[in-house]
Amino acid sequence: MIPFLWLILLTHIRWVNTADLANVSTSQVLNIFILAGQSNMSGRGGVINHGQNGLANETWDGVIPPECQSNPNILRLNAGFQWIEAQEPLHQDIDLGKVCGVGPGMSFANSVLKRDPSIGVIGLVPCAIGGTNISEWARGGVLYNHMIRRTEAALQGGGKLQALLWYQGESDTETLEDAKLYRFRLKRLFKNVLRDLQSPTLPVIQVALASSIGSYMEQVRKAQLSINLPNVRTVDAKGLPVGMDYVHITTLAQVQLGQMLADTFLQTHQTTQAVLLPVQTETVTSNAPRRCSNFVLDLLLGPFR
Ligand SMILES: *[C@@H]1O[C@H](CO)[C@@H](O)[C@H](O)[C@H]1NC(C)=O
Ligand SMILES: *[C@@H]1O[C@H](CO)[C@@H](O)[C@H](O)[C@H]1NC(C)=O
Numbered sequence: 486m487i488p489f490l491w492l493i494l495l496t497h498i499r500w501v502n503t504a505d506l507a508n509v510s511t512s513q514v515l516n517i518f519i520l521a522g523q524s525n526m527s528g529r530g531g532v533i534n535h536g537q538n539g540l541a542n543e544t545w546d547g548v549i550p551p552e553c554q555s556n557p558n559i560l561r562l563n564a565g566f567q568w569i570e571a572q573e574p575l576h577q578d579i580d581l582g583k584v585c586g587v588g589p590g591m592s593f594a595n596s597v598l599k600r601d602p603s604i605g606v607i608g609l610v611p612c613a614i615g616g617t618n619i620s621e622w623a624r625g626g627v628l629y630n631h632m633i634r635r636t637e638a639a640l641q642g643g644g645k646l647q648a649l650l651w652y653q654g655e656s657d658t659e660t661l662e663d664a665k666l667y668r669f670r671l672k673r674l675f676k677n678v679l680r681d682l683q684s685p686t687l688p689v690i691q692v693a694l695a696s697s698i699g700s701y702m703e704q705v706r707k708a709q710l711s712i713n714l715p716n717v718r719t720v721d722a723k724g725l726p727v728g729m730d731y732v733h734i735t736t737l738a739q740v741q742l743g744q745m746l747a748d749t750f751l752q753t754h755q756t757t758q759a760v761l762l763p764v765q766t767e768t769v770t771s772n773a774p775r776r777c778s779n780f781v782l783d784l785l786l787g788p789f790r
């Protein structure tokens with residue numbers, strides 16, 4: 486798979502020149518979200534395997550629930566680095582060689598727009614690749630570089646990077662050693678992304694795994710839940726229905742997950758919008774209740790705690 490990816494990336498690097506990058510001009514704010522991780526982020530909702538005796542013969546059922554419909558205010562950065570109106574499956578030209586279906590991205594975007602129509606246009610940057618482990622996402626690797634490059638391209642036409650949505654971990658549940666190293670690797674990844682994108686306060690919203698085929702799911706889940714970086718928020722996949730393949734969450738689960746991600750994003754966003762300015766100017770003198778400014782204080786003081 487890696488040589489194949491390389492080929493694709495190399496072709497892109499040749500094709501893309503700055504003139505093509507992120508062709509969007511909108512009078513509204515473009516809110517940019519990175520979607521990264523493995524197959525559940527890429528989306529397998531509605532993918533059915535018709536193969537027998539363990540053979541793979543997969544197709545996507547094409548069912549797009551109302552919560553995942555396209556909307557002129559939801560764009561997607563395609564593999565050619567252009568903004569186009571987003572449409573399921575969001576990762577079809579990114580997570581190549583797989584049958585992609587419904588993921589959480591469209592449900593997330595529709596839910597954010599529905600509840601905060603004033604936010605403007607949403608720009609999704611799909612980067613997830615099925616079956617990948619956290620080591621393959623390490624800084625300097627193909628997947629990492631691709632994600633950073635796509636995000637930088639997305640930002641070229643203006644807009645604001647609003648969050649990284651991350652759903653990964655299943656591929657690290659197979660050996661005890663990987664599961665033990667997961668926390669360190671995940672934390673390092675998040676820190677590197679914030680640094681390389683020069684966005685130290687970028688919210689990271691991750692999904693905690695709920696089950697897996699590997700034996701060490703509990704260790705990986707614990708690692709996810711224990712990430713104590715101030716801008717990391719966690720949404721729990723526990724209870725979301727897993728499909729007939731026992732490997733991926735279903736279309737309806739993806740709809741629900743997208744809404745949970747939107748809830749978490751909007752809470753973070755509103756807190757930041759409402760409190761950031763006063764706190765920044767009044768950090769020392771303000772007697773404002775700590776309760777609602779904890780998040781921002783955490784962001785500012787995080788490194789010292
Ligand atoms: C895959 O499944 C479809 C739908 O059941 C069937 O029509 C097709 O022949 C199968 N293809 C292969 C290669 O088995
Ligand atoms: C960006 O360019 C592509 C290719 O020219 C076009 O299909 C797409 O609609 C454009 N996107 C927007 C949002 O204008």
Ligand SMILES: *[C@@H]1O[C@H](CO)[C@@H](O)[C@H](O)[C@H]1NC(C)=O
Binds near residue numbers: 618620621663
């Ligand atoms: C991660 O995946 C790569 C490629 O499949 C593999 O070579 C490597 O051993 C895996 N690493 C870990 C720590 O599982």
Ligand SMILES: *[C@@H]1O[C@H](CO)[C@@H](O)[C@H](O)[C@H]1NC(C)=O
Binds near residue numbers: 654
């Ligand atoms: C997809 O997510 C579900 C729920 O967390 C989990 O049980 C499953 O292992 C995940 N599958 C993959 C391939 O990540």
